[in-house]
Amino acid sequence: DAGITQSPRHKVTETGTPVTLRCHQTENHRYMYWYRQDPGHGLRLIHYSYGVKDTDKGEVSDGYSVSRSKTEDFLLTLESATSSQTSVYFCAISEGGGYTDTQYFGPGTRLTVL
Amino acid sequence: AQTVTQSQPEMSVQEAETVTLSCTYDTSESNYYLFWYKQPPSRQMILVIRQEAYKQQNATENRFSVNFQKAAKSFSLKISDSQLGDTAMYFCAFMNRGGSQGNLIFGKGTKLSVKP
Structure with a gap:
């Protein structure tokens, strides 16, 4: 157990509304990641963070923003949700101090955009 | 860009038997890790096993083992x-x-x- 929680675990929202997903970790890991999982695609990286206020884009970052004001929290925001953002979202941490250490995942958030 | 291919969308096995899942990858890099993750119906992503590319010895974790063929990218x-x-x-x-x-x-x- 890497001490990762995600909230909410499930959310249904309407197109055009803003949505924020939270990832919280208790073990002071430096690197944190947001992935999305869609049928037929495995998991794909949205954004990642390498420290407080240090973030960068991943493979599928369009339509998403992130923030990290504290080591323990990494927020993913959909400024104006679209149906194509219906997905399961996973947060992950990198176990050691480096970004190429093994990643452990949170329990996921299922987001439905109507 | 790296790609990972799993050619078997579904497999089944009888309880107590052995099964092998395939994975091939494409990369020009020489220093990398490979992983298997398990996702049960609970949706949690669980690390099963990790292999460092520079290690020739295949990783094992209890009942799980890998066959790492670096030249074949398998x-x-x-x-x-x-x-x-x-x-x-x-x-x-x-x-x-x-x-x-x-x-x-x-x-x-x-x-x-x-299957039972």
């Missing part, structure tokens, strides 16, 4: 003495240790059903 997972709790989606993943992101590149997964 990384299969063998599950021995299959148990009902092994029923899950299994994802193969690649990480370039020389990259700037450290992100995982996943295959599309293999759905494994263990």
Whole structure:
């Protein structure tokens, strides 16, 4: 157990509304990641963070923003949700101090955009 | 760009038998990790096993072992003495240790059903 929680675990929202997903970790890991999982695609990286206020884009970052004001929290925001953002979202941490250490995942958030 | 291919969308195995899941990858990098993750119906992503590319010895974790063929870019997972709790989606993943992101590149997964 890497001490990762995600909230909410499930959310249904309407197109055009803003949505924020939270990832919280208790073990002071430096690197944190947001992935999305869609049928037929495995998991794909949205954004990642390498420290407080240090973030960068991943493979599928369009339509998403992130923030990290504290080591323990990494927020993913959909400024104006679209149906194509219906997905399961996973947060992950990198176990050691480096970004190429093994990643452990949170329990996921299922987001439905109507 | 790296890619990961899992050619078996679904597989089934009888309880107590052995099953092998296939994974191939494409990369020009020499320093990387390979992983197998398990995703049971609970949706939690669980690390099964990790292989460092520079190690020739195949990784093992209890009933799980890999066959890592670096030249062939193949990384299969063998599950021995299959148990009902092994029923899950299994994802193969690649990480370039020389990259700037450290992100995982996943295959599309293999759905494994263990039958009693």
